[in-house]
Amino acid sequence: MKYDVIIAGGGLAGxxxxxxxxxxxxxxxxxxxxxxxxxxxxxxxxxWNGAGGSLEKIAEEKPTHPxxxxxxxxxxxxxxxxKDIFAAAGVTLTGDYGCNHLRLSPIGxxxxxWLTVNGFYTxxxxxxxxxxxxxxxxxEGFLDFYPEYVADGLRLKGVECExxxxxxxxLEVLRESATEMRGVNISRALRGDxxxxxxxxxxxxxxxxxxxxxxxxxxxxxEDALERVAARVSxxxxxxxxxxxxxxxxxxxxxxxxxxxxxxxxxxPGDKVKSYRVEQGLIAxxxxxxxxxxxxxxxxxxxxxGSFFGRGLVANPDGVYEPIFGADVDYDADxxxxxxxxxxxxxxxxxxxxxxxxxxxxxxxxTTIDNLYAAGAVVGGADAVKEGCGAGVVxxxxxxxxxxxxxxxxxxxxxx
Amino acid sequence: MAAKSKKEYDVIVIGGGATGAGTARDxxxxxxxxxxxxxxxxxxxxxxxxHGLLHSGARYAVTDQESAKECISENxxxxxxxxxxxxxxxxxxxTLPEDDxxxxxxxxxxxxxAGIRAEAIAPEEALRLEPSVNPALVGAVRVPDGxxxxxxxxxxxxxxxxxxxxxxLTYHEVENFVREADRIVGVVLRNTLSGELLxxxxxxxxxxxxxxxxxxxxxxxxxxxxxxxxxxxLVFGHRVNNMVINRCRKxxxxxxxxxxxTISLIGTTSERIPFDEVDNNVVTPAEVDVLLREGAMxxxxxxxxxxxxxxxxxxxxxxxxxxxSGRNISRGxxxxxxxERDGLEGLVTITGGxxxxxxxxxxxxxxxxxRKLGVTVGCTTAEQPLPGSKSVPVSEGRKGRKxxxxxxxxxxxxxxxxGDMAEEIGIRSGKDAALVCECEQVSxxxxxYAIEKLDATCLVDLRRRIRLGMGTCQGHLCALRASGVxxxxxxxxxxxxTDLASFVDERWRGVRPVAWxxxxxxxxxxxxxYDGVCGLGDIVKPNKAQEE
Numbered sequence: 001m002k003y004d005v006i007i008a009g010g011g012l013a014g015x016x017x018x019x020x021x022x023x024x025x026x027x028x029x030x031x032x033x034x035x036x037x038x039x040x041x042x043x044x045x046x047x048w049n050g051a052g053g054s055l056e057k058i059a060e061e062k063p064t065h066p067x068x069x070x071x072x073x074x075x076x077x078x079x080x081x082x083k084d085i086f087a088a089a090g091v092t093l094t095g096d097y098g099c100n101h102l103r104l105s106p107i108g109x110x111x112x113x114w115l116t117v118n119g120f121y122t123x124x125x126x127x128x129x130x131x132x133x134x135x136x137x138x139x140e141g142f143l144d145f146y147p148e149y150v151a152d153g154l155r156l157k158g159v160e161c162e163x164x165x166x167x168x169x170x171l172e173v174l175r176e177s178a179t180e181m182r183g184v185n186i187s188r189a190l191r192g193d194x195x196x197x198x199x200x201x202x203x204x205x206x207x208x209x210x211x212x213x214x215x216x217x218x219x220x221x222x223e224d225a226l227e228r229v230a231a232r233v234s235x236x237x238x239x240x241x242x243x244x245x246x247x248x249x250x251x252x253x254x255x256x257x258x259x260x261x262x263x264x265x266x267x268x269p270g271d272k273v274k275s276y277r278v279e280q281g282l283i284a285x286x287x288x289x290x291x292x293x294x295x296x297x298x299x300x301x302x303x304x305x306g307s308f309f310g311r312g313l314v315a316n317p318d319g320v321y322e323p324i325f326g327a328d329v330d331y332d333a334d335x336x337x338x339x340x341x342x343x344x345x346x347x348x349x350x351x352x353x354x355x356x357x358x359x360x361x362x363x364x365x366x367t368t369i370d371n372l373y374a375a376g377a378v379v380g381g382a383d384a385v386k387e388g389c390g391a392g393v394v395x396x397x398x399x400x401x402x403x404x405x406x407x408x409x410x411x412x413x414x415x416x
Numbered sequence: 417m418a419a420k421s422k423k424e425y426d427v428i429v430i431g432g433g434a435t436g437a438g439t440a441r442d443x444x445x446x447x448x449x450x451x452x453x454x455x456x457x458x459x460x461x462x463x464x465x466x467h468g469l470l471h472s473g474a475r476y477a478v479t480d481q482e483s484a485k486e487c488i489s490e491n492x493x494x495x496x497x498x499x500x501x502x503x504x505x506x507x508x509x510x511t512l513p514e515d516d517x518x519x520x521x522x523x524x525x526x527x528x529x530a531g532i533r534a535e536a537i538a539p540e541e542a543l544r545l546e547p548s549v550n551p552a553l554v555g556a557v558r559v560p561d562g563x564x565x566x567x568x569x570x571x572x573x574x575x576x577x578x579x580x581x582x583x584x585l586t587y588h589e590v591e592n593f594v595r596e597a598d599r600i601v602g603v604v605l606r607n608t609l610s611g612e613l614l615x616x617x618x619x620x621x622x623x624x625x626x627x628x629x630x631x632x633x634x635x636x637x638x639x640x641x642x643x644x645x646x647x648x649x650l651v652f653g654h655r656v657n658n659m660v661i662n663r664c665r666k667x668x669x670x671x672x673x674x675x676x677x678t679i680s681l682i683g684t685t686s687e688r689i690p691f692d693e694v695d696n697n698v699v700t701p702a703e704v705d706v707l708l709r710e711g712a713m714x715x716x717x718x719x720x721x722x723x724x725x726x727x728x729x730x731x732x733x734x735x736x737x738x739x740x741s742g743r744n745i746s747r748g749x750x751x752x753x754x755x756e757r758d759g760l761e762g763l764v765t766i767t768g769g770x771x772x773x774x775x776x777x778x779x780x781x782x783x784x785x786x787r788k789l790g791v792t793v794g795c796t797t798a799e800q801p802l803p804g805s806k807s808v809p810v811s812e813g814r815k816g817r818k819x820x821x822x823x824x825x826x827x828x829x830x831x832x833x834x835g836d837m838a839e840e841i842g843i844r845s846g847k848d849a850a851l852v853c854e855c856e857q858v859s860x861x862x863x864x865y866a867i868e869k870l871d872a873t874c875l876v877d878l879r880r881r882i883r884l885g886m887g888t889c890q891g892h893l894c895a896l897r898a899s900g901v902x903x904x905x906x907x908x909x910x911x912x913x914t915d916l917a918s919f920v921d922e923r924w925r926g927v928r929p930v931a932w933x934x935x936x937x938x939x940x941x942x943x944x945x946y947d948g949v950c951g952l953g954d955i956v957k958p959n960k961a962q963e964e
Contacts, residue, residue: 040941042949106896107913109951141847143860146900152909175846179825179854241949243896308940315932317705335701339931343924343943344917344953349936350943385948 002297003029003266005405006286008273008324009304009312011036012391013376013398015256017302019085020402020410022263029266029296031273031288035310037377037390038256041249042241043120043216044103044113045093045395047079049388064330064381067389069358070396078396081410083115089259091252092118102126104213104240106145108153112388117248119226121213121238126157132210133160136240137202140167141181144243145215164205170194183217187247191221199232209235215242219251273324276301282371283325300405303327303354303362303374304398312378313352320352325372327354327362330380346386353380359404360397373401425451425583427785428603428618430590430632432456433463434566434771436624437573438778438797444580445800446786446793451616452574452582453605455589457877459570461626463771464880465729467649467674467683469660470494470502470562471772474509474534475667477526478519483748484530487772493798494564494775500804500835501568505675507561507660508542510553512713515665520555523664527559534559548657548715561660563676566771567880568833571870572802575837579803586871588614593621593636593763600636600762609873620785623765627694627732633765638758640765641735644694646728648703649683650711650930653722653888656680661714670710677832678856678887679724682711689730699726699929722934724890725926734768749773751780753788764788804835824849826859833862833882841865852901853894855887863901875899875919890935891923892942896950910955917956920946 005021007014010032018028048055052062055075059068067075079097086093093115095101100112101122116122123129134154138147151161170189174180190198206212216239218226230237241248261267271290276283285297305312305324314323315338320331331352332338338349354362354374362374375398377384384390403410429440432454440452454460473487494502511517520536527534535558542549542556549556574584587608594602594615602617625632630642655675663671674681685703704726712719734750737757750768754760766781779795786793820828826849830838841861843849848861866872866881875891875898878884884898885891895916903912920942927935947953 037944040945040949046948105949105951107916107950107952107955108909109954111949111951111954141850143850143852143897143900146896146903148903149900149909149913156909172846175850177825179851181850243945243950244893308937309944311937315936317708317932335932338936339928339939341928342921343939344921344947344956347939347943349931350940385943388948390944390948 001029001294003027004298005029005300005302006031006296006298007302007304008286009306009310009376009378010034010257010267010269011253011304011306011310011376012038012256013306013394014302014304015260016082016085016395016398017304017375017402018265019089019256019260019263020081020399021405022260022265024402024406024410026405027264029268029298030260031268031271031286031296033272033311034270035306036253037306037309038249038253039245041246041252042103042105043239043246043248044111044116045082045391046112046388047075047097047100047114047392049100049112052383052387052389062381066379066382066393066397069356069360070400074400075392075396078399079114081399082395089255091255094118094122099124104150104153106241106243107149108151108156110153110157114392117252119218119239120216121211121240129154129157129159130210133162133208134211134213135162135164135206135209136213137205138163138165139171139186139215139217140165141175142183142186142215143181144183145240150213150240162209166198166201166205168194168197168201170197182244183215183242183247184220184245184250186217187220189221190218190225195222195225195228196232199229202229202233202237206233206235211236211238214239216240217242217247220247276325281367281369283369300371300373302401303372303378304376305378307353307377308349310377315349322354322378325362325364327364327372327374328366329353330355346383350383350385351381354378355380360401373404375401422602422615422617423451424617425449426618426789427451427620427622428453428616429622429624430603431461431624431626431629432458432570432574432586433461433624433626434459434570434573434774435626435766435769435777436622437570437577438774439622439624439766439781440577440582441573441580442778442782442795442797443785444577444582445796446782446791448785448789448791450577450582451618452577452584453588453590453603454586455608455628457586457873457880458574458871459567459880461628462729462731463566463570463626465727466566466647466771467672467681468564468566468676469672469674470564471770472507472560473530473532474507474523474527474557474559474561475662475672477530477532478523479667480748481526481530484526484532486749486776488530488532488560490772490776491560491562495562497798497801498564498569498572498805499801501565501572501802503563503675505562505659507559507662508546508549509557509559509662509664510542510549510714511555511664512550513552513554515663517555520557520664524557532559546657546659546661548717549661550714550716555664557664561662563660563674564771565676568804571881572804575803575870584871586873590632590635598759598761600760619762619789621763622781622785623763623767624781626767627730629732629765629767630691636754636760636763638754638760638763640752640767641737642767643733643735644689644691645731645733646687646689646697647684647731648699648707648726648728649681650704650707650726651724651926652680652682652718653724653934654678654680656715656717656721663714670707671714673711673714673718677883682707682714682718694730697728697730699728701929704929722888723930724888724935725923726929727926732767749777749780751777751784753784804837807836824859825857826851826862829857830859830862840869852897853884853887855889855894856883858882858884858894860901863898867902867905874915875902876922879919885919885923890927890938890942891919892938892945895919913952914956917952920952
């Protein structure tokens with residue numbers, strides 16, 4: 001089977017790159033193992049939290065950082081493209097390049113974010129926090145959202161806050177099994193009349209409130225469940241991210257995948273590249289676990305398999321390697337250097353990833369492969385957690401790879 | 417100091433390990449008024465940092481007949497009195513091609529001399545009984561080894577001590593002894609959480625502080641010549657073996673593989689360390705490599721099995737009094753009457769020994785205490801079952817297998833952890849049954865029980881009471897849920913979040929030496945969630961979380 005581009009990895013990086021190329025008329029296949037970090041998304045994308053220094057100086061201060069390779073002058077364009085692509089996939093993002101907003105975390109901290117899915121509670125700055133009463137409403141027995149934490153966090157900022165818990169017969173059913181009371185299952189149960197019933201319960205506990213905050217468990221049972229609740233509740237309604245699997249992340253993954261397929265892209269779920277073939281120094285084709293000897297050939301290949309979490313990087317006691325192509329990886333040779341004492345400290349392993357050249361091409365045994373690119377968290381040099389740049393690195397490298405393959409700049413005006 | 421009321425006890429037991437807890441129980445059963453004091457939480461020293469091996473004594477048979485006899489005797493007692501803490505797996509001592517097969521007959525003879533059942537079995541039979549064993553083996557001996565859960569064991573001893581009137585103070589450290597002439601008459605305790613001082617009086621004080629007993633004795637002005645010996649172990653992500661596997665040779669590093677609940681453990685190494693490293697020892701890459709290499713000799717599958725974490729403990733080895741160099745070190749039980757030995761009345765020390773002999777150690781020291789107090793009641797701890805083991809649990813058929821099968825997940829887990837005491841947990845509603853920890857099947861109700869009845873004060877304590885966070889996710893998913901439930905018990909947000917950070921970091925401490933494979937995947941996810949998504953690092957500074 002012959003494509004223009006084959007992408008290994010169907011998370012945010014693979015999908016953004018695939019969608020951008022498919023929109024430009026390239027034939028793209030994505031091979032996806034199914035392990036996407038999107039499934040655990042907070043609902044916000046981060047670009048740069050400032051803790052890692054000035055973004056403008058990154059080329060001098062951190063020359064191997066993906067942003068130094070991408071070029072910060074392109075970030076605004078990639079930012080706008082990201083919003084466009086998400087919008088076309090049915091996900092409305094709020095926020096803009098160059099000015100972070102604040103979102104609420106599951107334990108009530110205010111965290112900087114760049115783009116956030118519509119419906120989540122955000123403010124431009126702390127002066128915008130509500131002057132009136134806020135009611136944080138949990139769902140009885142749903143342990144991945146603890147309203148008191150959110151409320152206490154807001155109270156610390158001087159916001160008047162109450163907590164309440166609601167339940168519904170349709171949710172009681174989930175308790176029959178002790179493991180079922182999880183966000184994704186609750187979301188599936190919130191459909192039809194249940195949504196209105198929930199809105200009534202929320203109304204009953206939020207008299208006099210300016211704002212109601214709910215756990216982000218809407219949208220898998222009924223696409224517009226949150227909007228319907230909001231329409232019935234007498235004050236403003238927003239959601240807050242939960243722990244464990246993220247409903248909004250599962251939904252985003254689905255919407256982006258559907259959009260890619262709608263554009264004519266080929267998405268191979270539950271599959272992995274098992275071998276590749278080189279011809280005259282270029283990758284000629286790959287074989288996958290599900291398709292046996294059938295070779296997938298293409299002009300260009302993209303490695304978008306993620307970091308350790310996505311299994312794009314694998315560590316064993318002797319080192320860190322990239323399991324598909326054996327691409328060259330940047331890491332500390334001494335195992336004792338990989339980790340630091342506290343899990344809340346900077347962890348060196350978070351920066352590990354494949355080495356790339358100025359075109360985001362990877363090398364194997366120190367030889368650059370001209371038609372093999374890397375995009376997303378598999379690229380080394382960034383600390384997604386401490387620098388707050390996870391999504392920004394993913395989308396900017398993904399879109400840059402698309403441009404490298406096209407040989408020209410993606411224009412916002414091309415958006416359909 | 418402004419001590420309020422100085423409460424008086426017959427005996428103050430210092431140290432919340434197996435020996436201290438066992439001593440508190442024994443004393444309480446004999447009618448003494450007991451205070452048990454622990455500077456951290458129960459089983460935080462060597463008690464909770466070993467194999468959890470129910471020794472048959474076979475390991476010591478060749479080199480130390482006395483220890484071997486003590487082990488097999490205690491082994492049989494624990495099967496009766498602590499059945500909910502014990503798993504009767506049996507053990508194999510295997511001979512590999514590079515080992516001397518001639519050692520086997522010496523081994524079997526020595527076992528039999530000590531009263532340990534030991535039967536040579538054919539390699540094929542060993543493989544049939546324990547499919548994970550190294551198929552290259554050339555000989556095997558079957559012995560009555562087993563597994564024992566030290567956390568459960570301590571918890572049950574403390575619970576029984578309390579049921580018999582003992583009082584318990586965790587997170588209280590001995591600041592100083594109260595002396596009157598040549599007699600210890602009490603201790604000044606410092607609450608390590610609040611800093612408050614508290615003076616209590618005791619007619620006798622028992623030093624059961626393990627390796628810390630050395631420093632404690634020094635505070636009383638007496639010297640015990642102890643040598644901290646660090647032992648490192650690895651925990652594997654699932655249960656590879658069902659029988660204990662040992663090497664049939666002179667005891668060496670990393671030659672015991674023990675199954676325990678859902679996991680397997682390989683250990684240990686042995687290394688002398690200075691006293692200033694006792695509270696703060698880390699497992700080194702070299703130790704991990706030895707454990708892995710030797711472990712794979714026992715069960716080759718270990719080479720490809722996920723390692724959950726590494727940990728180490730410090731054995732309280734005691735040098736004989738006439739040998740201050742420490743060359744002649746015994747692993748046997750040491751019981752000192754400091755009146756006889758040092759002319760200091762009111763203080764006794766019980767140390768040395770091993771987890772297996774905790775009950776016997778408690779018996780010896782309680783006998784000594786009773787003699788000094790003129791109490792003549794005899795020891796009954798070898799006969800009286802511990803709470804949890806008083807009746808046959810539902811899983812073993814008192815009410816039938818059928819009833820067990822129909823229990824909710826959390827209730828099943830609770831029966832395993834608490835034996836017949838699981839009935840106390842009482843899952844009444846669907847809310848109570850909600851699972852906090854899915855790896856170990858811990859329900860909301862069990863968590864509350866541990867707080868209310870088992871002296872758990874924080875998330876890390878809960879791990880030792882109910883295995884919270886001990887499974888494959890190493891606390892990633894359960895920590896936030898559990899802290900939510902905990903914060904309903906009247907703590908401030910800052911306290912609960914500091915507690916949460918300490919718990920996540922405590923789990924990390926064990927993962928860090930083995931952070932590769934699935935463990936680094938989990939670690940990446942954990943940091944990303946707690947620090948990135950939640951912003952825990954904004955609220956609790958890492959160095960604060962490190963103080964445990």
